[in-house]
Amino acid sequence: MDARDGRFGALRGQLRDAAERFAGAPGAAADILAGMVDDVDRALAEELEIFPVCHHSPASALAMARRLREKRPKVVYLELCEDMRPLLDELRNCRLPVALQAFASDIQGFDEEWAPLSVVAPITEASAEYQAIAYALETPGVELVAVDWSTDHVFQWEQSDPAASRKTGQNAPDVGTAPAAGSVPAAGAEGEPDGDEDSVLHGDAVGIELGDLRPGFAELEEHLLHHGRVRHWSEWWDQYVEQPLSGAGYDAYRQVMLLVGSLFRRLRDTGDLRRSEERERHMWTRMRQHLAASGTEPGDALYVCGALHAASRVEQFGVRSAAPYEIAEPTGTRWLHGLIPSSHSAIEAQFGLARGSVSIAAATWEKALKRGGVAPFRLTGRKGTARRTPKAAPAGGGPVEDRLSGFLTTPPEPGALDEAELLAWSVDLVRLARRNGYLASTADAIAVVETSVLLAGMRGRSRPTPYDFQDAAVTCIEKDAVPGRRDVRRLCEILLGGDRVGQVGYAALPPLAQNVLDRLEPLGVDLSKRTVQRALLDLRAEPRLRACSDVLWMLHRLLPAGVVRPIMGSRTLGEQSVQESWDLALGRDQRWLVELGYEGVTVEQVLEQRLRKAAWAPSATASTALAAVEDALVLLRNRRFVDELGARAVELLAAERTVDDAPEVLRRVRRLLAHYRATEPALPAWCERFVTEGYAHYCTLLPTAFTEEETGVRQVAAMLGFLFGMESLALSLGCDHAQLEIAVAQSHPEAPAKVALLWAARLQLGVLTRAELRERCDAMLGNPLVVPSFPHYLSGFVQALEPVPTFAPFVVEVMSKAFGSLPDHVLLPWLPRLVTTLRDHAAELVPVLTREAGRTFPGSLAALDAWTPPWDASHDRKTPPAASTGAAAPSGPVGKLLAAHPSACDALAALFGLDPVWRTAEETDTPAHAEAAALLDRHPAAAEALTALITA
Structure with a gap:
């Protein structure tokens, strides 16, 4: 019998016998159970002490705090992206929970469709990792080393592994964008996370969860939930692992966590296990490299990792392993790092935890600290906390004994019913429910207490858990209606812990965010508050606030909607408000301001970069560049940069082979020309080039646009609007009017709407007279074969108001004749098409027709009888x-x-x-x-x- 049989021989034999009795013969079950004991024995025998953890677990945090005071390690190895290590020093300036973030918008070596790339690692106070971080940063002479994959290696695996997927819901155990298979909270509540803004603080970033642990198989989970009389995995973990381990010794905690980690590892999906093993090879290689470089003895170090990784079986496991492993070189992607605010609901949403689980875990942690007298480690100066003096603890050490047998065979000691606590919960919940519209009373509080005790007894529990209390509250208070936006289950979560939201302190913000806060200080508004702040700017009375207004308009352009929202005031070409009112949510949506800081040092620099990126993007069009020109004129007032963007617009217009963007080009260039004519003595050179280039360009494409089915009437009308509207300027700059005449003469459309548009163009050029056009329309209205298609012609006439505004009287005439001469059986079928045509262009063209109709028709009913249409009188x-x-x-x-x-x-x-x-x-x-x-x-x-x- 070897040493391992001497330590866990009895347990190994018991598990084999149990598996054989259960299966009826030796088989896979016996091998799995025996192998789990071997994994525990192997991890305990390692010279470098391995501390297995479960994230957001108060039991893990308590065990970590106790062990750190006993062992006092000189080096702490942490399962965290190695490039995020410098961010840990900034946690002193933050209020937890926050998330470490690595961000890259300009990527190299990865799929371009993935951009931007983002990885977050959330940190809460009720976690063993935070205890290790605080101990290492607050204890002189202790080194903290992050040994996990770098952010770049995370996405290298995503790209190289065929089984990996960046698609939401198909993530790996430790890295994912949604439910992370392998994550287990300390406690939880049934249901999905709330849909409020705090649950999306992480956005669509890839998440790195510290201490990943959850079974990857549905059968075992369903079996455990059924026989444990619980609703979901979080409740089972709290009942059968979390609570028993909270009062257990360190050896028992460590062995149980290793055993559970080994079980989940052996039953994990093959693809997920490959990822985990690759990370373990990386971590053990980094730890051996550091031990060799620093000369640290393995006994003076502590390795903090998830229980799954603690039970590793890779050949690189252990500090004495000689198995080689080559770490890949990073790509050329430039990663930017920072801290962003997080929240309990954001962590639950990103990693697929039960709603309220992290909040309940935080409440359990605070209660355990008061009950057990454990002094946790906290960072000095961290925002929102006060330093607690640590208590002395006896030194640990000594041989490791078998604590698993006793833990697995001894039922947990039943806890006594804490009536005072349960009564306080019920009274506070009734008070909270009344504030949220429920008709709750003292009788309901008594009913919640009694029902909680009853449910706990039915489920084999000696004392009600927070989950029993939630179920009882829903039954006794909510009944069948929710009067407000919060249901009773959500009120219980708020009562038992609440959705705590973190905040990044000023000193930990990137330079851009600090610069923004400094420049907005004259507003006199506390931008650190999580509520929406209202800022009033009287720019006429206080001209110094104009600089604040400039910053706010740039932030409004750069940040998502709602973060900086103008209530009163506007800024467009040639227009500036004298009074403005803003709703500012920079404290609530701090994450967006932090990520903006990854792109530059000032908001002006970031805005210039974004405009330049938009104008030089592969999909950029002339209208995109003109929009950038307009933003640069309004927000930056940089003449050199505006001229650069304008030259780019000319290049894009000359290179375009379609006219899909013609309406937007016409609208923007008209506005820019009007601005320059009103504010400057002469047009910029790029404007003149744009007009001459556009005149020649649209003349060339006009015949094709008239005949192509893919080109709409709206686009052709915009082309003609550019040619006719800019003709005088283009001719003064050297263009030839013959180009336009030839282009119109070569156009031979077949679609009725485009034919009508061509007639309007010929009328404008003088090739077609109004009398001839009137005769053609009268002939179509009198031809039964043509009448069904007449709405299409009328649509073309309406579109012709864009290039030929003086065409409005004729359009009114044609519409009046149609309504006055056509019989009902002809008129009624095409009325819906006519209404649809007019509605599509109501904003621009219908007001022109309305004004013209008002001038044409009599203004009173009495004058209508003697009124003669002007077109009828002109015939005579x-x-x-x-x-x-x-x-x-x-x-x-x-x-x-x-x-x-x-x-x-x-x-x-x-x-x-x-x-x-x-x-x-x-x-x-x-x-x-x-x-x-x-x-x-x-x-x-x-x-x-x-x-x-x-x-x-």
Whole structure:
């Protein structure tokens, strides 16, 4: 019999016999149970003391505090990303819980679709890891070494392992974005985490959980829950592991945790186990390297890791192992590190823990400290805590004995019912429930007490647990309705611990965050509070606050919605408010400000980087660059940078082969040109280049856009709007009007809407007269075969208001004729399409039609009977009245010229969007006409000069 048989021989034999009796013959069950004892024996025999932990476990934290005072190790090896070690010194300036974070937006060597990459490691006070960190940082001469994968190695494994997945819900045991298979809380509550903002403090970051421990098999978990008479795994762990280990000795705690870790390890998924083993090889290699470099004796060190890793069977296990292992080189990704606030609900949401489990664990930890008299380790100066003087403890040591047999065979001592505690819980809960709208009373408090005791007895417990209390409260108080936004289960969580939210102190913030807080200090608002703060800025009375306003508008542009929200005031091109009102949640949403600090030193630098990144992105378009130009003009006021972005916009416009972005380009360039014309004596060079390049570019693409089915009417109308609207400027800069005429002449669309749009363009160019267009529309309205498609033509006419605003009277005319002439059986079927067409463009084009209709139609019901549509009257006056009615021709040189050439006057009127109306001699014999004739007679020189100019 070897040494191992001497220490655990009896236990090994008992487990084999039990497995054989259960299975009826020797088999896998006996081998697993015997192998678990071997794993425990192997870990206990290691020279470097291994401390197995479970995260958020008060029992682990209590055992750690006791052991550190006994052993006083000189080196503490911690299962934590090795590149996060420098962040631990900043925990003094924080209020727990917080999360260590590694962040990278510019990645190299990884899939570009993963960007940005983020890894968080949350830290709570009720954890063994925090006790080890506080001991190492507060004790002189003690070194704290993080030995786990670096952040870069985490994602190297994600990329190299075919079984690994970055998809939510398919994470590995220690690394994941959602429910982490392998995480176990100390205690918990059934249900999903709350959907409030605190539960998403970590975002979609990959989580590194310290002390990962949860079975990866559903069958065992279901078996344990059923026979343990509990609802979920957290409650089982608290009942059968957490509470018994809280009062157990160190040897018993260590052996039990190693045994449980070995069990879960042997029944774990193969892919998850490969990941765990690769991390263990890395950690043992790092520890051996440090021991050799520092000369530390293994007996003077302590290795803190999850119970799963403590029962490792890799060949690199142990400080005396000679098995080689090559650690991969990091990629070129530049990682940025910092601290972000965390919360109990955020930890529960990220790692799939039961709702309220971390809060209950924190409450259990505080209660255990008061009951057991253990002095925990705390960081001096940490925000929100006071230093507690540690008590002396006897030195430990001595041989390790078998504590497993006694622990496994002896039932836990029943705890006495603490009536005072249960009564206090019930009274406080009733008070809290009444504040949240429940009609609770003293009778309900008594019912909760009695029901809690009853439920505990039915479940084989000597005293009610927080879970029994929750169930009893739901039964006695909530009944069948929830009057407010919080149910009774959530109120119990608040009562028993609450969702504690951490905060990063000023000294631990990155330089950018500190700079922002310093620059916003003149506002006189406490930005460290977690409530939303209201800031009022009277920029006229206090000009010094304009600098604060600049910072707030930049933060509004950079941070997610709701963090910095303007209530009153705006800032656009050429517009600045004299009074502003802001809602600031920088204290509540501190994480976003911290992550912003990873991108630069000042908000101006970060904004410039983001605008430049957007303008030079592979998917960037001309409108994207113009949007960046607008933001730079409004927020940065950097002329050099604006010119750089403008030049980029010209490049992107010239390189585009589609016109999908034409409406946005037209809208933005119009606004920019109006701004420059109002504020500067001349247009910037890039603006002139953009207009000339756009004129040539859209002229080239216009014939294709008219015929392609993929190009919408909206895009073609925007192209024409650019060409017609910018034509005068483009011609002054050297463009040729013949380009536009040729482009329109080469356009041959087939779609009705585009045909109508082409007609409007030809009308604008003078190729098509309004009378000819009216005849075409009248013919379509009179053709039963064409009437069903007439809404498409009308859609094109509506879109034509963008390039030809003077086209509004004709559109009103066509719509009026359609409603007035078509029968109901033709009109009603296409009315929905007409309404849809108008609704799609209600913001820009319908107001133009409404104003034109208001000018065209009579304003009163009495005038409607005698009203004649102007388009009907114009048909009767196509020829000059002097020829048709025999009235005397107008007098004077101008009158003679107009009478001789009436078509020129008609064309000029059509160009201005007006209908030529010739008056008879009787109609012209008015005081106004006489006054105009007298004016021409008194000043003949002006009329003669105009005549010479026209006839030249």
